Amino acid sequence: MRIVVDFDLCESNAVCMVIAPDVFEVRDDDFLYVLNEEPGEERRAQMEEAVQRCPKQSISIQD
Amino acid sequence: MRGSITIVGASLAGLRAAETLRRDGFEGAIRLVGDEPHLPYDRPPLSKQLLAGDWDVDRTLLTPPQKLEPLDLDLYLGARATGLDVAARELEVDGVSEPYDGLLIATGARCRILPGTEGMAGVHTLRSLDDSLAIRDALDGGASRLVVVGAGFIGAEVASVAVGRGVAVTMVEALSAPFGRVLGEEMGAVVADVHSAHGVDLRCGVGVAGVSGGPGDLEVELSDGSVVGADLVVVGIGVVPNTDWLEGSGLTLDDGIVCDGTCLAAPHVTAAGDVARWTDPRTGVPLRVEHWDNAVEQGRHAARRLLTTDEEAEAYTPVPWFWSDQYDRKIQLAGHPGPGDEVRVVQGDTAGHRFTAFYGNGGRLTAVLGMNRPRHVMQGKLLLEAGATWDEALEAAAGWG
Ligand SMILES: Cc1cc2nc3c(=O)[nH]c(=O)nc-3n(C[C@H](O)[C@H](O)[C@H](O)COP(=O)(O)OP(=O)(O)OC[C@H]3O[C@@H](n4cnc5c(N)ncnc54)[C@H](O)[C@@H]3O)c2cc1C
Ligand code: SF4
Numbered sequence: 140m141r142i143v144v145d146f147d148l149c150e151s152n153a154v155c156m157v158i159a160p161d162v163f164e165v166r167d168d169d170f171l172y173v174l175n176e177e178p179g180e181e182r183r184a185q186m187e188e189a190v191q192r193c194p195k196q197s198i199s200i201q202d
Numbered sequence: 203m204r205g206s207i208t209i210v211g212a213s214l215a216g217l218r219a220a221e222t223l224r225r226d227g228f229e230g231a232i233r234l235v236g237d238e239p240h241l242p243y244d245r246p247p248l249s250k251q252l253l254a255g256d257w258d259v260d261r262t263l264l265t266p267p268q269k270l271e272p273l274d275l276d277l278y279l280g281a282r283a284t285g286l287d288v289a290a291r292e293l294e295v296d297g298v299s300e301p302y303d304g305l306l307i308a309t310g311a312r313c314r315i316l317p318g319t320e321g322m323a324g325v326h327t328l329r330s331l332d333d334s335l336a337i338r339d340a341l342d343g344g345a346s347r348l349v350v351v352g353a354g355f356i357g358a359e360v361a362s363v364a365v366g367r368g369v370a371v372t373m374v375e376a377l378s379a380p381f382g383r384v385l386g387e388e389m390g391a392v393v394a395d396v397h398s399a400h401g402v403d404l405r406c407g408v409g410v411a412g413v414s415g416g417p418g419d420l421e422v423e424l425s426d427g428s429v430v431g432a433d434l435v436v437v438g439i440g441v442v443p444n445t446d447w448l449e450g451s452g453l454t455l456d457d458g459i460v461c462d463g464t465c466l467a468a469p470h471v472t473a474a475g476d477v478a479r480w481t482d483p484r485t486g487v488p489l490r491v492e493h494w495d496n497a498v499e500q501g502r503h504a505a506r507r508l509l510t511t512d513e514e515a516e517a518y519t520p521v522p523w524f525w526s527d528q529y530d531r532k533i534q535l536a537g538h539p540g541p542g543d544e545v546r547v548v549q550g551d552t553a554g555h556r557f558t559a560f561y562g563n564g565g566r567l568t569a570v571l572g573m574n575r576p577r578h579v580m581q582g583k584l585l586l587e588a589g590a591t592w593d594e595a596l597e598a599a600a601g602w603g
Contacts, residue, residue: 152525152534153580165577169532194494196265 140183141201142176148197155189155198163189205230205303207508208293210283211444212236214244214494215308215475215501217264222505224273230303234275235295237282240331241267246494248334249359250527254366255338262331283309288452288468304470304508307448307459308501311441311476311492316351316410324417325435328356337436340417341367345433348372349422351410353380355526355533357438358397362528365400372403372430374410374422385535388545389559389571392552393533396573399555400529441492443477458490464515465504472504483517485538493524521586523579531555534576536583537569544592548599549578558582558602560595567595578602 142162151171155163159182162175178186183200190198207223209216212234220232236242243262251257278295285294292299313327326337341364348364350357353375361371377383380397382390397404409425413435420432443458453467454460458479461467465480473480475497479490491500503518510516523536539545543561550557550573558578561569567590570582581602585595 150525150527150532151576152532153576156577157580157584165580167577169574169576192498194498 140177140180140186142173142178142186143199143201144171144173145197145199146171148195149193150195150197152194154192154194158189158192159185162186206233207231207304207306208233208235208300208302209306209308210235210293211308211310211475211477212238212242212277212279213308213310213475213497214242214264215310215497215504216306217242217501218498219306219308219474219501219505220273220275221265222502223509226506226509228509232273232275233278233302235278235281235283235293237280238330239280241270241279243331245329248331249328249356250363252331252334253338253341253360253363255342259331259335283447286448286451286453288471291470302470305472306501306504306508307467307471307473307477308475308497308504309444309447309477310497311443313437314440314442316413316437316439319413319435319437322413322416324415324420324433325413325437327437328360329441337434340434341369345418346370347432347434349374349420349430349432349435351422351435351437352376352439353394353404353406354438354440355381355384355524357436358393358528359526360436360438361397361402362400365402365529370403371401372405372422372432373397374408374424374430375404375406376409378407380404380406384539385571386539386541386543386545386561389552392555392573393528395552396528396531396555441476443479443490445477460488463517463519465500465507465518466515470508472507474500474504478504480518482519484519491522493522495524496520496522521583523583525576531573532576534572534579535569536579537561537567537586539569539571543568546596548596549575549602558599560592560599562592562595565592566590567592 153165164172242264247262319325348371350373379387379390380394411423418433422430445455459473461480463483465472467473476492481488525534539561543563547559556574558575559571572579
């Protein structure tokens, strides 16, 4: 499972960061950084939550 | 639940509800009825990227066609729900009645019209894709003077896009402070300052007495007797929930569709998004929220509610939040600021237009406001969800870098 963010869409509102702060981080420069592009399979439900909650639908999971 | 579910309103809440039903394994027919001719699209870009000309229309689609197709929805676009009989479990679409097993209503809201300007050329409101394109056309056509009536968030976004295109903007607000109704006077003044710094001529505490003329040659007469010339006028003075078609349906209507704490409006009928008024059992206050995130979350909740029994039903208790993009600032608010709240800036400074502020009342944190501080607002939202006290919140904020 690989986390891919479309940075053209991302608006840095940090919704994903609240769901998984160890995977997504919005830094002081207001940009989103993906800290862990391959969270383990046991995190799938949480990653899907981030995909659904992202206001811009900019996160996707690639298997 | 077996059978078929009908969703009225093919926009944010309605589409996210349909997606949730499928994700949760509902295999029956899903009818999605919407009166706009377009595939479901997103509204926030209408006053931002689309209006600025940075995005084309395709980018505003909520779900691209290739992702829409596997959902196997029966899409009825350009179709208007015209009546409902809750007792008979029948929905009328364009005059034809059809039975439903479950019904989710997400008909949203429409713009309030400035009295005396209905249908007037050159005077715009902004709710739909077509509205946005009409304003964009006027700007493309060389409009150089814009009057925005009502200093709300949508009007403020239109103002900021217009300023970015070199247009002279006058913003007229009847209240003494812009955004005061939502942010309170103090923080409202900070946002006002952002607009003034970009050259917007902000007139507060004055109403509009009348508008005359036509596109390119409009005159807006204010209640203080002054007259402002404009090439176009954009009116943003709030919205009215779309419930007219529900008169006599058996549902309770009171500035929205009145629901219980679980988003249920009547047996087998739920409502979500801008049109829904529900009572959060935590606060006991009936609420209608006109934010993007609420439409998504409530759409999902109302969809699941149709699939659960009364015994299993869960209350809908979100901490609302919204964002607004103005110039290069992102304003975000989480929670419910109240009129008597204490306001404290906990990070950054208001003069620099980059800060985080807390609202508090009765020893509790009530809301968090950020200007270009997305991370803090979301961390603050977690505090609100946890019911943090004022002191706990301040302590947490002290550790935010
Ligand atoms: C220009 C603009 C910018 C915005 N920017 C932001 C922002 O930056 N941040 C934020 O948090 N929120 C923003 N919002 C608010 C957000 O877009 C709304 O809260 C959200 O669209 C509500 O979704 P909804 O599905 O409840 O209603 P709507 O989006 O209003 O959709 C309701 C749909 O139902 C249809 N309908 C109505 N009556 C009928 C009927 N009888 N039969 C069939 N169909 C019907 C309508 O035509 C519409 O398509 C913005 C809104 C606008 C207009
Ligand atoms: S939730 Fe989406 S838009 Fe927001 S920061 Fe995360 S990826 Fe970007």
